[in-house]
Amino acid sequence: MRAFNCDHCGHLVFFESTSCVHCGCSLTFVPEQMRMAALAPSGSTPDMWVPQSPTLQQTTPLLRMCHNRSSQGAACNFTTDADGSQPYCVSCRQTRWLPNFENPQNLLRANQLENAKRYLFYTLSCLQLTSLQGLPAPVFDFLEDQPGQTPVMTGHASGTITLNVAEADDDERARRRLAMFEPYRTLLGHLRHESGHFFWDVLIKDSAWLPRFRALFGDERQDYDQALQAHYARGPAGPDGWQQQHISAYAATHPWEDWAETWAHYLHTMDLVETAASYRVQLRLPGHLASWPPMEDPFTPIQTPFEHILQQCVPLTLMLNSLNRSLGHSDAYPFAPSPGAVTKLQFVHEVVMEHRMRWAATH
Structure with missing residues (x-):
């Protein structure tokens, strides 16, 4: 998650923020534009808000808060459709x-x-x-x-x-x-x-990726219920040697679980590196003469090789785990992906990047 700034005063704010502690403006996240926006109440239109940023005013003169911003249990800070057709934001829906x-x-x-x-x-x-x-x-x-x-x-x-x-x-x-x-x-x-x-189901099932998926993860047509029963009968420690090809012991249960675990860790990696990049983190591991350049946003450009993203993530997780230990906590990221697991992570990246390039070509 990248760091955000209040577009009224420039102060650092966060993804969950509903107000700026520096200038007091109400804040909202505009999902269609992936940005935080400082707001002032609209004096003429009930339940509508005016962006404080002149740039945003040109494209979005009025914004409407998600109904769950003030309702019990959700505390949502997203906006929803300004025309009132959807009381809830795209996430709450x-x-x-x-x-x-x-x-x-x-x-x-x-x-x-x-x-x-x-x-x-x-x-x-x-x-x-x-x-x-x-x-x-x-x-x-x-x-x-x-x-x-x-x-x-x-x-x-x-x-x-x-x-x-x-x-x-x-x-x-x-x-x-x-x-x-x-x-x-x-x-x-x-x-x-x-x-x-x-x-x-969306990206792999019945797609041209399916043969490569089966070559890497296994044949998902094997009985899923039997695989789960075998996993729990064997115990959560997993089968011997699972570390060579899987990101976790549970990933060894069935090809579907292997994909889901790998997918989750891919999202972990992308989010972690983006966060570090937004804070302009630059690292040098103890004993290494060479330092890593400042972290780069993994979401742009689209063609960023996963090897490069992973090279940024490794020293980052080492530092993160060391910081946690210095505060008496367990490792924040207690995983060490093997070459087999990395190959699967690279496959996920290829699938996602191919989808992104197709989407970019039509938008």
Whole structure:
């Protein structure tokens, strides 16, 4: 996630910001333009806002806030269609079910879930992979376990991503991570993984990429339920030697899970490098005479080789993990992709870049 500035006073603001702490302007994120905008109320039109930036005023003289900006549970800072045809923004419209707000805990849960979903939307939009670029979008169900009923399972099926809202509780998420021997478990990580299943259907299924996918990841036609049963019977540590070809132990379960895990880590990598680039990070590892040049935005130009992106990411993750350890925390990115996993990450990059180039050629 890149850093943003208030376009009224120039002060640093963030993707989640709703007001500038320096000048006091209300802030909103305009998804169609991928920018933060400082606003003033429109005196003539109710529920409408005027951008403070003269440049933005020329193209978008009035903006309307997402209905969820002030409603309980979402705290959305996106804009929506100015004509009033859509009360909810492009991200909030993807949510079909939220948990029952009669439980006060669910208000905080919904806020965290929707914020993570907006982060996912941002990265996908940078890659031209959202409904703004004419692609189908997943539907999200954020559900709560009910007494006497089967527990809600996080997963993807037929375009719908389901997440158990208990994952928004830090203690519950940590408990599940330890029980599953997982080195990493976050809300954003869940959403990125499940979006991988969705985009397998969009980008790989029945496409010219399918033969190469099967050569790298395996044949997805093998029985998925049996593969899951074998994984849980074997234990979460995974099969011997999984590290040589997979990004995680769970990725070794089935080709679909291998793709989803690889996809999630691809999004991790792109977002991490973009964040570093926006802060103009430049690194030199201890013992190395040569320093890396300042990080470059991985989303531009479109033709950026993944090898170059990965070369930037490696020293970055080493520094990030060291900073976490100095504060007494576990590694922020506890992974060391093997050559086999890197080859799969490169394949994901090729698929995404081919899609982006086709989209750019028509827009």
